[in-house]
Amino acid sequence: MSPCGFLRLLSSVHGPVSWWSDDPYQVIVEAVIVQNTAWENVLAVRRSLSGKLSPGWLSALSDEELHEAIRPCGFQKAKGACLRSLTAWFLENEDRVRCLETEQIRDELMLIRGVGRETADVILLYAFHWPVFVTDAYSRRILGRFGFSFSSDDMIRDYFEGSLGTQELGSLHWLILETGRTWCRKSPRCHQCPLASSCATGSAAQPNTRLG
Template sequence: MQTINVTQLYDILYAKLGPRKWWPAQSTVQLLCGAILIQNTNWRNVDRALNLMEDQTHFGIGALLNLTTEQLQDLIRPSGFFRSKERYLRALLTAYRDDFKGWRQLTTADLRKQLRALPGIGNETADVLLLFVFRRPAFVADTYTRRLFAALGMPSKNYLDLQKQVDFNLPLVQAQEFHALLDDYGKLGVDDFNLAATYQLTSH
């Protein structure tokens, strides 16, 4: 059994899967919409909703925020939980329009607090926004990641518990790729490359 750290795990996954080139969005507004709509669903459903939004608004911030509650709910209905997601999305897009410029001057810790204070923004979504919108290195300890890390000998009680365990110091581009690699690896199935049989993960 070979002991590896997070950087070495990144290298192993990158060698096996190659660059993932996430997040799949053509604009910041589209990325923000996807980050909300992906909650509790799969990307196929999100893609259907995003296509409807693009047809109706071309992801113009004014066009989106000028939609009525019912109009926006109809567009995002394919992603599920459309009533709550409409509220979350409207709050996030309003913050993007009004607050994001000022928030970019904040420390990462304070910025994360501001994002977490928005309705519907949990730990995972906040870290995704830090990583792909504000371009701050962040470790997204989502379900796929916790499952793989547990298999590699680093179990965790929850999202924040795993974040505390990991000494994460990847630079931005690698941090973005790492999140994508972990999620795409998780979607392949149960340890297709037998990582758990070969490696033991350490936080150092």
């Protein structure tokens, strides 16, 4: 299945996708606090910080205030420290980011404690609108079950980044997350999944209805 075909297929079952946020700093903060927690917890923090979140506001918080602000997402000390470093990086580099290569920004982000490849790519894609495919546990799992035979994350990235632009890659990451959260969990719910007839694992799980 082509990258465009896969995107169309996921879109057909989930409907239109909204972009993460128009505010790059909000994307950066949420890319950190979403680590190892459910998206619902991020939404709870988003609601409580609505109208307040900015680099200046966060920088002025004490550690205790910052930890309390992100408490629903857990790991407050580690995530708080990461947010402080990322906020400093953002304030220093926001205007310069557009002049740099993708790899240079990614390398700089990944020097910050708590920012791994996945978080860096989420920031590149949704905050700075670079055409990056975010590889994560959901994408590896779903693509593998669908029958794609990628042997590395680089192969996955090359396949999708070679055909899709920023908007499409952003939509695809959301659609993969939605699919993983709804049906393609660690224990897949193939019998409920509307993608089953197009998916290798789902097709194999369907009951054989032929007679004779």
